[in-house]
Amino acid sequence: MAEVWIKRDDIQGVALAGNKLRKFDLVLGAALADGADTLITTGAAQSNSARTGAAAAAACGMDSVLVLRGDEPDVPTGNLFLDRLLGAEIRFVGDVGWRDMNRIVDEVAEELREQGRRPITAPVGCSNPLGALGFARAFLELDAQLDALGLEPSCIVHTSTSGGSHAGLLVGRAMSPRNTPVVAIDAGQLFGRDPRPKMLDLARSAAELIEVELELSVDDLDIRLDYIGDGYGITTSGSREAIELLARSEAIVTDPVYSGKGAAGLIDLLRRGAGDGGIDGGINGPVVFWHTGGYHALFDPANGVSVLES
Ligand SMILES: Cc1ncc(COP(=O)(O)O)c(C=O)c1O
The missing domain is CATH 3.40.50.1100 (Rossmann fold)
Structure with a gap:
């Protein structure tokens, strides 16, 4: 648990x-x-x-x-x-x-x-350097919330495609005393088999805009490609399970294109981490799942029906 x-x-x-x-x-x-x-x-x-x-x-x-x-x-x-x-x-x-x-x-x-x-x-994705800085600010917002709660998460998990959210979170982390690992669940494979160089470039350009030192190499980026299934926008059995679980246990709505895949990744990593865990394989709680939204697409029949198919 x-x-x-x-x-x-x-x-x-x-x-x-x-x-x-x-x-x-x-x-x-x-x-x-x-x-x-x-x-x-x-x-x-x-x-x-x-x-x-x-x-x-x-x-x-x-x-x-x-x-x-x-x-x-x-x-x-x-x-x-x-x-x-x-x-x-x-x-x-x-x-x-x-x-x-x-x-x-x-x-x-x-x-x-x-x-x-x-x-x-x-x-x-509005993923230019200035846009990404919105997520640097977001990391600092989370930082303050974690301080207020006295909470130290083992990692932050979020859905990623064009990389602006991930890049920005890395910049925000560099500005914070917290070095929490940030795990991106890739839902789009926009940048091929290895999105890390592009995301690192974006993070560097964003950091330069506000003169923040970013001491990261591509190997420091944790981007999981295992949850895309057959492709961008195509529902997987994992995303369907995650969407149902969140809806039926917490009344939180996620979608098959983005946040449902992120949640599927989160659930799988937690299952794999239940034991001795470790960020390279699975993860252990407490963890922050960054719910990036996206439920509007459920009201497109192609997406909504794919969720209720089972
Ligand atoms: C709901 C949702 N979550 C996550 C993402 C991915 O964010 P990013 O493009 O910053 O990687 C998107 C991008 O469109 C999105 O719409």
Whole structure:
């Protein structure tokens, strides 16, 4: 039996929640200071990041353009429904790769500039160095909460894809007296078989922005690729089990694309750690599970049905 503490980024009060709000908070703050009037960002059709960008832009009085992968469905559901409700302009670009999507974002920015607008862009997952710093700040927030609770977790476990959350947590940890291991459960394999170099680069660039020393090598990064199953967005038996367990025991909602896979990783690592454990294999409690949100995608039938299939 392990003690699990959950950091509830899934229920933040603004912009319908999720980890991306921490990133857009800084990115849009800087954009407003620069006089920007439109956010252009990108992601999958059910992107939580794009939806959060649209929500945060609306709350700041800015317009938003979302460059979304795939084709326009007949009925917008889940995040896509919210994108529309939030007033975002949506451009579907078909089945293109992540790098091409960031390139298309730049092209849209050029187009808007020619029309006299002042756009700013945010890449997939809002994982640029400034966005990642939102998670450095988040680590320090957790730090204070752990002090108040008198709690020393054996590690922090969170879901990861574009790496901004992980990179930021590493920067925040370097600013804190706590050296808690941070374990990323990769749900997207955006950077191939070894995402560590890209994530370390991002962490270094973020740390440079605020002049923090980051003494890390790739081997210090702990990114688990074992929980993706058949791919990004595809439900696994582990994620289904985790989603049901959290819903039925704690009434906490996770989703099959992101937080359900993170929770599946957490459960497996705790099972493997029950014994003598150790971070290289399993883990022991107490542990902090960083709930990064994402339940909105459950209201897309493709995702929701895959969870209830069993
Ligand atoms: C709900 C949720 N959790 C986790 C992640 C992964 O965060 P990051 O892209 O910072 O690695 C995402 C990214 O879209 C997300 O939407």
